[in-house]
Every structure is written in structure tokens, then in C-alpha cells.
Amino acid sequence: MPIKAILTDIEGTTSAVSFVFDVLFPYAARHLPDFVRQHAGRTDVAEQLDAVRRDSDEPGADVERVIEILLGWIAEDRKATPLKALQGMVWEQGYQAGQLKGHVYPDAVEALKRWHQAGYQLFVYSSGSIQAQKLIFGCSEAGDLSQLFSGYFDTTSGPKREAQSYERITQGIGVEAGQILFLSDIVEELEAARAAGMATCGLAREGGELAGHVTVDSFAGIDPAAF
Numbered sequence: 001m002p003i004k005a006i007l008t009d010i011e012g013t014t015s016a017v018s019f020v021f022d023v024l025f026p027y028a029a030r031h032l033p034d035f036v037r038q039h040a041g042r043t044d045v046a047e048q049l050d051a052v053r054r055d056s057d058e059p060g061a062d063v064e065r066v067i068e069i070l071l072g073w074i075a076e077d078r079k080a081t082p083l084k085a086l087q088g089m090v091w092e093q094g095y096q097a098g099q100l101k102g103h104v105y106p107d108a109v110e111a112l113k114r115w116h117q118a119g120y121q122l123f124v125y126s127s128g129s130i131q132a133q134k135l136i137f138g139c140s141e142a143g144d145l146s147q148l149f150s151g152y153f154d155t156t157s158g159p160k161r162e163a164q165s166y167e168r169i170t171q172g173i174g175v176e177a178g179q180i181l182f183l184s185d186i187v188e189e190l191e192a193a194r195a196a197g198m199a200t201c202g203l204a205r206e207g208g209e210l211a212g213h214v215t216v217d218s219f220a221g222i223d224p225a226a227f
């Protein structure tokens with residue numbers, strides 16, 4: 001079945017793990033406490049704080065306790081949807097202030113532009129919120145890449161290691177699962193996508209192999225027509 005759409009992960013795939021761990025997460029840890037204190041009354045923020053209380057089974061947690069929970073989740077890299085939503089809001093301030101610029105590997109920029117030009121539909125699936133995804137590509141070191149993408153999916157479609165999430169995304173994209181090529185650096189994500197019927201390609205940027213999947217070390221090695 002010819003590939004019509006390409007669905008890509010961000011961290012470790014289009015973008016360096018070190019950008020997420022050494023730049024984005026520390027920025028969020030530094031700025032999230034004051035952001036939450038200042039905006040706790042805003043509807044979109046209050047909704048996420050309530051979701052943290054629900055997810056942590058602490059319905060009576062005050063704002064300072066919720067901040068403590070969130071900082072713990074950042075430290076353990078928990079892919080919790082309310083944390084991801086709040087991180088996106090905090091990062092937006094950083095991108096707007098020019099303190100953050102999204103990292104996208106030059107080979108990914110080149111291939112994404114080429115595939116878009118060739119008529120492939122491009123989509124993102126990341127644990128980072130859709131807002132955070134739009135920011136990393138919209139305010140990237142290579143300029144505004146957001147116009148390349150036809151859609152974005154985050155953990156509101158489900159966890160990245162579950163096949164059902166990829167089935168939901170297939171419905172959202174609107175082509176057969178076998179016409180979608182999923183790119184990721186995590187073998188469990190590739191397995192889940194394959195279980196949902198997608199074609200897969202692993203990214204091992206430091207070399208090596210993602211067992212059982214075609215593996216490349218840069219986007220330059222990916223030919224969607226070969227899947």
C-alpha cells in the first residue's frame with residue numbers, strides 16, 4: 001500500500017533529546033511555579049490544575065501542593081496530559097520572549113520540506129501538547145515550519161505505547177493505517193503503531209538498531225516510497 005501520510009515523533013526523532021531535557025524541561029521547572037500562581041484563576045489553567053488533583057488522587061490539594069506535584073512529574077518525565085498542557089503554556093511565554101528557539105535537526109527540516117513538496121501529508125504525534133508541538137516547529141531555529149504539517153496529535157489521543165492511540169490517529173488522518181509511515185526513536189512506540197497497521201521507521205541518531213524495524217540515523221536515509 002503506497003504511503004500517503006507521514007506521522008512523526010519529536011523528541012529523539014525530529015529534535016534532539018538534549019533540547020527537550022536540557023533546555024525545555026529546566027525552563028518549565030523554573031517558570032511553572034510563578035506561572036501557576038499568577039494564572040491559577042484562568043479557566044484553561046484551572047482546568048489543568050483540577051486534572052492534576054484528579055490524576056494524583058489529591059482532590060483537596062492547594063495551589064502550592066499542585067505545583068509540588070507538577071515539579072515531581074517534570075523530574076520523573078511523567079507524560080501526564082495536564083503537565084504537558086501547562087508546560088506548553090509556559091514554553092509559549094519563552095518562545096514569545098525570544099528565550100526559546102525550537103531545535104529541529106537540519107536533515108529533518110530538509111526531508112519534511114521535500115516530502116511536503118512531493119505531496120505527502122505530514123502529521124506530528126508527541127507526548128508534548130499540541131500547543132508545544134506548534135511552538136517547536138513554528139518558532140524553530142530553521143524558521144516557521146508549521147505550514148508543513150496537516151495536523152497534530154498528543155496524549156489526548158492516548159499514550160504513545162498503546163496501539164489504540166494509533167487507531168484513533170488513523171481515524172483522524174482519514175487514510176488506511178497501511179498508508180501511514182510512523183517515525184520514532186522508541187521501539188515500544190513503533191510496535192504499537194505496527195500493531196495498529198502502520199508502516200514504521202526507527203530513528204537511532206547515535207547509531208544502532210530499533211529491533212525488528214527499518215532503522216536509520218537521519219531523515220536523509222528515509223524514502224517513503226520504499227515502505
Ligand SMILES: CSCCC(=O)C(=O)COP(=O)(O)O
Pocket residue numbers: 009010011012020024079084125126127128129132133136160
Ligand atoms: C513538543 S516538544 C516537548 C516534548 C515533550 O514534552 C515530551 O515529553 C517529548 O515527548 P515525545 O513524545 O516527543 O518523545
Ligand SMILES: [Mg+2]
Pocket residue numbers: 009010011012013184185186
Ligand atoms: Mg521520541
